[in-house]
Amino acid sequence: MVTFLSGGTGTPKLLSGAESVFPAAETTVVGNTGDDVVLGGHLICPDIDTVLFLDGGVLDRETWWGIADDSAATHDELHRIADTAGLPTGPQYLSDDAQTGGRAIGHWRRFSGVAEFMHIGDRDRAVHVTRTGLLDEGHSLTEVTRLLADAFGVDRDIVPMSDDPVATLIHTPDGIQHFQEWWVAHGGEPTVEDVEFRGSERAAMTPAVESALGDPVVIGPSNPVTSIGPMRAVPGFEAALRETPVVAVSPFVGGEVFSGPAATLMASVGREPATAGVAAVYPFADAFVLDDDDPTELDRPVVRTDTRIDDTEDATRVTRAVDDALAVIT
Numbered sequence: 001m002v003t004f005l006s007g008g009t010g011t012p013k014l015l016s017g018a019e020s021v022f023p024a025a026e027t028t029v030v031g032n033t034g035d036d037v038v039l040g041g042h043l044i045c046p047d048i049d050t051v052l053f054l055d056g057g058v059l060d061r062e063t064w065w066g067i068a069d070d071s072a073a074t075h076d077e078l079h080r081i082a083d084t085a086g087l088p089t090g091p092q093y094l095s096d097d098a099q100t101g102g103r104a105i106g107h108w109r110r111f112s113g114v115a116e117f118m119h120i121g122d123r124d125r126a127v128h129v130t131r132t133g134l135l136d137e138g139h140s141l142t143e144v145t146r147l148l149a150d151a152f153g154v155d156r157d158i159v160p161m162s163d164d165p166v167a168t169l170i171h172t173p174d175g176i177q178h179f180q181e182w183w184v185a186h187g188g189e190p191t192v193e194d195v196e197f198r199g200s201e202r203a204a205m206t207p208a209v210e211s212a213l214g215d216p217v218v219i220g221p222s223n224p225v226t227s228i229g230p231m232r233a234v235p236g237f238e239a240a241l242r243e244t245p246v247v248a249v250s251p252f253v254g255g256e257v258f259s260g261p262a263a264t265l266m267a268s269v270g271r272e273p274a275t276a277g278v279a280a281v282y283p284f285a286d287a288f289v290l291d292d293d294d295p296t297e298l299d300r301p302v303v304r305t306d307t308r309i310d311d312t313e314d315a316t317r318v319t320r321a322v323d324d325a326l327a328v329i330t
């Protein structure tokens, strides 16, 4: 068994071509939940759902979130109602009282559903309604995720990093914004002063995560700050990584990132926005997969390949490099 740590698009892209090397049934994915939001009362788990939809064969591969060819009748109607009634259409982060009242899993990530600021497709919404209903019925997020995986015919064990709430909050000169507000509504603006994983110190690893971290671990080219950072912030998570073989794929080529806000976020938390910075953030990584053109020299074993992942063939090539790196350290 091998465990992948996943968030954003980096690790899902790697997984999209991993089957021939690491069959889904022999892998676990630990998904980041720091990005999760409660929107209009429904819990949305973007990083879990990207893997769920990828493995279920329904992922929108243009965006790497949501379901391909989904309709959006409910989303459109929510906007029509808000526009007609003259209601505000931006993110409406609820009051501090509302953030900390109600179901704990929603703490510090609750937004009004009025003119929802994230695009939610109709089939996608059915997942969020089912997830929230099952939570209401008393299931843990881990149990709910497994039930949803069954519904999508997924062979892989996909588990959230914790059943407890951890909210990724972006500190900016204009105040604190939840990650989804900063990213979706403001396009990664304004400047980031710090990144906080609110609730992490009280969050616990689940038995499923503890067991998964007993296997060799692969950290795909996900964003080290907002995709992997929330996991590292859960007590005991890094200690578990220190005890098991870990291979990390750098999302950078030297100081260049393929896509997304990783460079900005690394700089904001005082880390070099480059492969060297990733290596510093991952002291528990025993080996790295780096791009052929990456000039970085590391003090740990390195396997090199072309790490750009644009299609399945690329993903398989990078997965083979991961397998080679695991062979060096296991």
Ligand code: FO1
Binding pocket: 007, 008, 009, 035, 044, 045, 046, 047, 049, 050, 065, 066, 117, 118, 119, 120, 124, 180, 183, 184
């Ligand atoms: N990203 C966007 O840029 N715009 C959206 O409207 C949006 C909606 C959305 C709905 C469900 C979902 O699971 C993901 C969604 N994302 C959207 C992606 C998401 O904001 C981030 O890319 C991830 O959280 C990063 O991992």
